[in-house]
Amino acid sequence: MTQLASIVSYLDSLLSPQLYTDSSLNGLQVESSVSDIRRVAVAVDAGLDVIRAAADMEANLLIVHHGLMWGGEQPIRGTFGKKIELLLKSGISLYVSHLPLDGNLEVGNGAELARFLDLQEIKPFCEVNGMSVGVRGCLKSDFSIEHFQKKASQMLGAVVPLCFEFGKSDIRDVAVVTGSGSSALDLCAEQRIDLLVSGEPKHEAYQRAKELKMNAIFLGHYASETFGVRALARRLATDFDLEHEFIDDPSGI
Structure with missing residues (x-):
């Protein structure tokens, strides 16, 4: 104990x-x-x-x-x-x-989801009041958005992902902002990122992605944010020899 x-x-x-x-x-x-x-x-x-x-x-x-x-x-x-x-x-x-777990590079939602999606060279992305709440990274080679749809089906609490395909068909540079991260579309366009991965969009995100010629995929708010707490549990189990369990209560959102 x-x-x-x-x-x-x-x-x-x-x-x-x-x-x-x-x-x-x-x-x-x-x-x-x-x-x-x-x-x-x-x-x-x-x-x-x-x-x-x-x-x-x-x-x-x-x-x-x-x-x-x-x-x-x-x-x-x-x-x-x-x-x-x-x-x-x-x-x-x-x-x-909340936000601290979104942006943490060791056990955060963004970093853990990025690793699940096979991203490399993971770096901080999308600051809120001076602190990063997302990450960006790159793939070894170009992939289509179908790669991310297939990965999404393997996630806990998976929902049918919502895809906005208004950008490049060959995707390599990817940003991840879990939860409700569609406000990062402008930053993605500024930094020439090929795809934004998030949980759920705000309504205006569709028109904004189309205007910016950006790709985006929304995997579900809940599903995108199971990664951080599970990583924390594993970390505590290792460092403190504690029993741990993830309680799955998906919202479908």
Whole structure:
């Protein structure tokens, strides 16, 4: 077993949440009375079903990408109150990493998805308030967009990808901005990137991609963001000898 404080310190050092300006409250959002951590659960979202699953598996720590606290103060009532109550009753602490987990080059959503897509020379991409939230890389040789469609079908929480094919048919330089990353289309065009890979687009992304003559593929918001928490779980298991489990609760979005 490992002390919660040691794990939180380790995660804060790895992910540097203090460097990010984010709507999410990153770091330890809920601290339970259990300080000895033996089993860690990870998930994309801190939904009630996810917390119940973490309780059923007797996890002591739940790590998620989308947490419970966003922006200002929130009254502890309704489903929000039920989540807090269940975490505390079950002895589960909650650690959250939103933008820091998107941009981290070691275990981040973007970097892990880029490696899954066989990209090389992975570098930071797409800054938000001075911190990168995506990555860019290149393929060994030119591929068509069908290569990415096939890879998408192998992902956890896979959905039928949405493709905008307005750019080059031969793709080598690729940017990855997971979640809702279609706002990076302009930056991709400026940096002559052949393809943007993201989770879900905003409505105006179609016209913007067409106007910029850009390729884009959207793999699903949830599916694009399973990579970081799973990488974190593997890292904790190796460095702290902890049991770990990924709780899959796909949104279909």
